[in-house]
Amino acid sequence: EDKVVQSPLSLVVHEGDTVTLNCSYEVTNFRSLLWYKQEKKAPTFLFMLTSSGIEKKSGRLSSILDKKELFSILNITATQTGDSAVYLCAPSLYGQNFVFGPGTRLSVLP
Amino acid sequence: GAVVSQHPSWVICKSGTSVKIECRSLDFQATTMFWYRQFPKQSLMLMATSNEGSKATYEQGVEKDKFLINHASLTLSTLTVTSAHPEDSSFYICSAGMDRGGTDTQYFGPGTRLTVL
Numbered sequence: 284e285d286k287v288v289q290s291p292l293s294l295v296v297h298e299g300d301t302v303t304l305n306c307s308y309e310v311t312n313f314r315s316l317l318w319y320k321q322e323k324k325a326p327t328f329l330f331m332l333t334s335s336g337i338e339k340k341s342g343r344l345s346s347i348l349d350k351k352e353l354f355s356i357l358n359i360t361a362t363q364t365g366d367s368a369v370y371l372c373a374p375s376l377y378g379q380n381f382v383f384g385p386g387t388r389l390s391v392l393p
Numbered sequence: 394g395a396v397v398s399q400h401p402s403w404v405i406c407k408s409g410t411s412v413k414i415e416c417r418s419l420d421f422q423a424t425t426m427f428w429y430r431q432f433p434k435q436s437l438m439l440m441a442t443s444n445e446g447s448k449a450t451y452e453q454g455v456e457k458d459k460f461l462i463n464h465a466s467l468t469l470s471t472l473t474v475t476s477a478h479p480e481d482s483s484f485y486i487c488s489a490g491m492d493r494g495g496t497d498t499q500y501f502g503p504g505t506r507l508t509v510l
Contacts, residue, residue, distance in 0.1 A: 317499070324503050324504045325488075325501035325503050325504045326486075326501050327501070328498060328501075331498055371436060371437070381499060383437045383438075383439075385435075385436045386436050
């Protein structure tokens with residue numbers, strides 16, 4: 284059975300802190316891994332990772348994938364209150380869809 | 394680019410009625426669309442995969458006669474919740490796949506909040 288584990292499940296930090304969100308997975312037919320940010324409504328796309336060791340960056344957010352150890356991390360530096368959201372990790376599988384992790388609920392306090 | 398719309402954004406209905414939710418990819422063609430359900434404080438759960446011109450593939454435990462999916466064109470898929478009951482109250486989200494360098498990326502609609510009284 285495909286499994287995705289995210290940790291921590293919940294995190295509270297203050298503005299300016301740096302956070303690291305973890306995602307580990309055990310899936311068959313892995314193709315790529317995607318990170319999404321979900322605020323009040325539907326998730327929005329952040330990153331797609333297909334190769335190990337290549338960091339993707341977008342502003343204060345960055346992410347990297349380790350296909351050997353089957354995990355990915357999402358880093359957010361200099362956090363802002365607008366970063367408060369649920370961050371979802373979703374491995375994409377060949378011939379199938381995505382398997383979503385439970386999400387990490389990040390709360391950034393002013 | 395890669396905008397997906399859903400209509401309606403919220404709906405309240407009486408138990409026993411049917412509700413149709415539309416999902417459209419506005420600026421790209423999506424051969425595959427996906428329907429998810431999300432209960433409060435839980436992650437997205439895939440309900441079904443919808444391919445244009447063919448029958449939808451339902452996940453285990455999802456009643457295909459209750460959740461009717463029609464993928465009429467490359468830009469439109471509909472989910473009909475038939476004979477809705479209060480336990481069907483949930484947030485329904487669709488997504489459409491776009492090929493990004495050989496790998497599909499999912500773009501999500503804004504979701505439809507269904508409340509069944």
